[in-house]
Amino acid sequence: MNSAIVRNLLVRGMLAGLGAGVLALVVAYFLGEPNVDSAIGFEESHAPAHEHEVELVSRGLQSTAGLATGILVYGVAFGGIAALAFCFALGRVGRFGPRATALLLSGAAFVAVYAVPFLKYPANPPAVGDPDTIARRTTLYFLMMVLSVLLAVAAVIVGKRLAPRLGTWYATVAAVAGFLVVIGLAYAFLPTVNEVPGDFPAALLWRFRLSALALQATLWAGFGLVFGELAERLIHPRPAAVPAGAAAASPQ
Template identity: 40%
Template structure:
């Protein structure tokens, strides 16, 4: 399992870096606009004196926040890489280099659905710093609950798809779709967001779309990198096996001296 875990961590780090750079270049400007609007909204309600105090309390500048955005994405990718490597080792016990690509893509797609798409449909992303700070813990707990439900629902869909291997493909696909729809319905039984997001709807949905795209890039980068690492490992193993199995070249025996 250790090689798969190491492979997953490295692939997750690369996927996180890809997602972080995307967020920095495209989502960063949207994030800055949302934060400025939130600060202006706070200044209107709190007064100029409190707004000045809030600005004085700001510890990190925009540049530091942007770097933190990339670092956060890389750390998230590393954590997901650990999860990816463990699940890959549990599900695919028998190595099969010919199936490495299909396995990596399938598992990454399942991870995206379970940990990004389904929770994101219930609790769409909001720009950091937007919303009531007193509800942060409540929102985090709700997000964790959504991820747990998403993982359980996706795992059940996966199990049904493999369990119905002797059935027609449409039957298996409808079983998966029905399970995911039921999972989404269960997610909407969770409490809603405790506070409204007071930013323009267009700006908010731009951020949400970019955030979901960033998640997709993370999982896609993880899958591709994991496959490339798996392919390199399989090639190295095959080369080592071929070299070990090649018989050594025997030196020719010395010619006999013919007496005269």
């Protein structure tokens, strides 16, 4: 793949990430923000009466411009990175076209980058978590994410090496099984973090975590669909349509 195509795919990946970010923004605003507001209300109702922090950025600005900026910038950034990963993966993970490769890459990235760490260290709303342990919790989360990504890459490599001997199906099953076993061991040995207050509404916590999962799923699925179409049109352009009049006037 030459540098011009890589550059064009990078631009298309960032555009696809922006489009996926718009879809994720809709999900975050209508599904996530009401739960954030409820969690903030719970936190304020349990704060000491004399405790009042100065609000540097209004809640209205956070839930609109701030939310949009964060998600769209994230979408553009991860879209560019995913496009570069697509350039490397195309033709190396099987006989898949650009659309299928983009969807496969998006699904694998969603699982490895978000879903696996999320199941061990799920997202928490405001009022959940000790401020004194935020550094430890962040470190554990990123450790789980890096481990998940490295194991996913290792599973792909092992699957490709086993394919000539076991066949594609059994090699894939063996690679996925190995990935799940090692991830299970990581879940067992890494420390568990549970700082949810005993009186925090379980339904609110469940809705918040589901909305966080839905946001990421929308982001990755939207990127896979949009970028797959853009990459397909770049790599396999459709032949230009011949006008009917020109076809009729052409010599026989």
